[in-house]
Amino acid sequence: MSYTEMAGGMTTGKEATLHQRILSDIEGQIVSGAWPPGHRIPFELALAEQYDCSRMTVNKALTQLARAGLIERRKRSGSFVTHPLAQSAVLEIHDIESEVQSLNLPYSHKLVKRTERRDRPEDARRLQFAGSVPVLEISCIHYAGPRPFCLEDRVINLDAVPEAAKADFATLPPGPWLLNQVPWSTAEHQIRAISAEGEAAASLDVPKGTACLVVERRTWSSTGPITHVRLTYPGDRHSLVARFTPSS
Incomplete structure (x- = not known):
């Protein structure tokens, strides 16, 4: 189970299959490095057309990815791959x-x-x-x-x-x-x-x-x-x- 699956609920039927496919595809692009930090995720409408599903299904998947910390959603700008979190203190010894x-x-x-x-x-x-x-x-x-x-x-x-x-x-x-x-x-x-x-x-x-x-x-x-x-x-x-x- 990936961390996006643990970050939100699941849907059922065909919608659940498409929802999981969108999650897995986008997560794979990010984790592999194909979509680096700052990369703009395709807009909801484009993803809905690509996967032949409703915008609601795409929205649920993107919301789950944002909750998992993989992407950042910005009003009127779209969704972007998040940047690495900054180390909080140089003088501490971190694991x-x-x-x-x-x-x-x-x-x-x-x-x-x-x-x-x-x-x-x-x-x-x-x-x-x-x-x-x-x-x-x-x-x-x-x-x-x-x-x-x-x-x-x-x-x-x-x-x-x-x-x-x-x-x-x-x-x-x-x-x-x-x-x-x-x-x-x-x-x-x-x-x-x-x-x-x-x-x-x-x-x-x-x-x-x-x-x-x-x-x-x-x-x-x-x-x-x-x-x-x-x-x-x-x-x-x-x-x-x-x-x-x-x-x-």
Whole structure:
């Protein structure tokens, strides 16, 4: 059952069949990316002619899609595919699954790489520590429906979190696992724009050169650095907003 089916009631008979067909067709165009955010949905009259049904049947389907958050209906303008919801606060540590669910899309993730090794100079820069420590390197792809939503590249300090060496990150992504496992005291975010190249472009299924938003985050506990994560989002699927007040 799709999320549009859960967002509203069903009709009966031929009308129910057409109603569900319209829902499935439009939902499929949106989830597949064929109709990107901002795309205008065909007008009710055009859809009624296309499906050989009443405008009331089309209206019910569009109302259900709007209730599910897939489209936005504007008076005298028509219906449009909704834009991704903005992240509410840059300085909070958010769960990617919750971000995807806020878009009314099903979440999944795939563990692409997991390597336990000694640290390298790049790891010392990312984790900001001196000396040598064992690290766990992880790469995951997070999905919103069938489309890649975010590429996660993470390094975990195994001296600080030795339990991570045995954790099953194919079942539970490392972000929520770490939040439940290790209390953090300090976090730092860096946000920048890049052009997707090579592995990142392939993982996110976007053309090379696509504008992407990168959020890098370091976290520390009272005993030292815990993890550094680099989250890469296709630029047209994510935005970040911070709300703040003047300092005294």
